[in-house]
Amino acid sequence: MTREAELPNLTNEQLDTLRRFALLELTVPEMLRSLAGVFEVDFQSRQQPDSDLVQRRTASGHFRMPEPGIVITRDHIANALDLKRAGLISERDLVHWATILLQDDAYVLDPGDEDLIAEWLNDISLNLNAN
Secondary structure (H helix, E strand, O other), X not given: OOOHHHOXXXXXXXXXXXXXXXXXXXXXXXXXXHOOOOEEXXXXXXXXXXXXXXXXXXXXXXXXXXXXXXEEOHHHHHHHHHHHHOOOOOHHHHHHHHHHHHHOOOEEEOHHHHHHHHHHHHHHHHHOOOO
């Protein structure tokens, strides 16, 4: 296991990529290309015999956590839902966005609304259809 002190810092370009992704200005593939080697995500769906569809979502970062982290606010969620309502992103895009915000340690939830934001992101990530 690598100690955090041995991990690289994110570059200014990588931090900008994460900020732009939080605003849904970049797609997941665009974000992952920019963060190749420092951040990976895997969205898997498999049908189990005699059971429901099983979804497994994992993310791993290979970077030192930025200080301060990128703060996710109610405005980020409102923007994402507006984009979905306007048909500019799919439900799958919304699910993957919320999942990444929850799993990427570069993001932190606004301390003033942490519980509400966590609840919304979890609801989007777990209860909407990513297929």
